Amino acid sequence: MTPNPRQLALLHAVQSQGSVMLDDLSATLGVSLQTVRRDVQRLADEGLLARFHGGVRVAGSTVENIAHGQRQTLHAEGKARIARAVAREVPNDCSLILNIGTTTEAIAQALLRHTGLRVITNNLNVALTLSANPQCEVIVAGGVLRGRDRGVVGEAAIDFIRQFKVDIALVGISGIEADGTLRDYDYREVKVSQAIMAHAREVWLAADHSKFNRPAMVEVARLSGIDRLFTDAPVPEPFPALLHDAQVRCHVAN
Template identity: 60%
Template sequence: MTLNPRQRRILDAVRQQVTVSLEALAQQLEVTPQTVRRDVKLMEEAGLLARYHGGVGLPSSVQNIDYSDRQVLNVDAKRRIASAVAAQVPSHCSLLINIGTTTEEVARALVHHQGLHVVTNNLNVATILCDSPGCEVILAGGVVRGRDRGIVGETTIDFIRQFKVDIGIIGISSIEPDGTLRDFDPREVKVAQAIIEQSRAVWLVADHDKFGRQALMRMAHASQIDVLFTDAKPPEALARVLREAKVNVVIAQ
C-alpha cells in the first residue's frame, strides 16, 4: 500500500513509542478513533503494524511483509532511489544484485546501460535485464523461493564466490540506529554477506521505512558499505554512525 500523510504519522508514532493506544493516536492526529481504527486495519493487513492488547505496535521481527505488498509499498521512493543508482553506475562494469523489490527497481533503471555484466540470485532481476542488448546476465544456481523468485542456499553462495565484481547492490529489511543491517531469512542473509565479500564497492539501497524497522537476523554493519542510496535523511543517530564510517549517503530527490 502507499501510505497517506496521516498513515505515515501513525507509523512514525508507533516507531517512537513502541506501542500506543488507538485513543492516544486519535488525540495526537486530531481525528476520530474510528478513522485511526480504519487506518490501522489497512496497515495491519499490509504487515506494517500489529494489534496488541490495549494498542498497536510494530509487527514481529521474525516475519517479513508479504512480497506482493512490498512490491507496491513506497514504490515511488524505490523508483527515485533506482534512478539515483543508475545515474552513478558506469557502463562496462560488473555488478552483483541480490533479492529485493528495491533492487528490482534498480534493474529496471539499468536496462539502457551498455556493457554491463550482472550476476544475480534474483530471477526477477534476471528477467528484467535479460532482454537488454547491453547487458549480460549470469544467474546463480540454488533453491528458488516461490514467494519472491529469489535463489538461496549453499550452492548460491559457492557460485557467487567465484566472482569479484565492481559493485555489489544490495537491499535490506532493517537498518538499526547503531548501523546494524538486518534481514529475516538466514539463507538470504548468507547470500548477501557473500555479495559484500565479493564486491569491490558495496551500494545499499533502502527507503526510509527501513530506518529503525525490526528484523531478526544480523547481516552486516553500515561500516561495510560504501554508499547508501535512500529517499530521506537518516535519523540523527544513524546519520552519525554513517558519517563516522565514511559512508556516502545519496538522498534521491
C-alpha cells in the first residue's frame, strides 16, 4: 500500500515514540478512534506497525535490538528525565551496579555530582562517564567486549559480579511485556543482568515509555523481581495493576 497523508502522520507519531495508545493517537491526529483503528489495521496488515491491546508499536524484531547509536537519540529527552529522577533518589556514599543500556548511560551522566560512590558496571560507556567524577570509584567487570555498544558479557563477567553485594542495582531493559516479564535480546547479556539483580539489596528499573508492550526473546525477570520503576510517562494498561500486585514503587519523571 501507499500510505495517505493521515496514515503517514500516524506512522511518524508511532515511530517517534516507539509505542502509542490508540486513544492518544486519536487525540494527536484529531480523528475518530474508529478511523485510527482502521488505519492501524491497514498498516499492521502491511507489516509497518504491530498492534497490542489498546495500542500500537513500531514493528520490530523480537531477536535483535536496534543499533546503539539510534537508541542513544531515541527518546533521549525522556531518558534524561528518568536519569535525573534516579539520581535524586541515589544517596551519596553508596554502592551501585549499572548494566548495559543507553538509559543507564544517561543515569551515569546524572550521577557525576555525587560523592562517595562505588560503582560496578559491565558497560564501558558508563565506566568512561563516571571516571570523570573524582568522588566515584569505578570497578569494571571483565569478560567478552561487545564492540557495537561496549557492553561486557559472558561467564567471566558473571563470576566477577557474584563477588559483590551492592546497595542498588540500576538496570535498563529492552521490553516489558503485558504478562509482567522483563525481556532482552542477547541471552549472554541477560545472564549478566540476572547476576546483577541477584547481587543487589534493591533493584531499580529505568525504562522509558516505549519499553512497555515491546517484545523481546529472552526473559530477564518478572516485575516482582524489582523494587522501583522509573519511567517518563504514566504507565499504560495493564501495567498499573501488575505493578501494584508486584509491590513495585513507580516514579514518573515529569
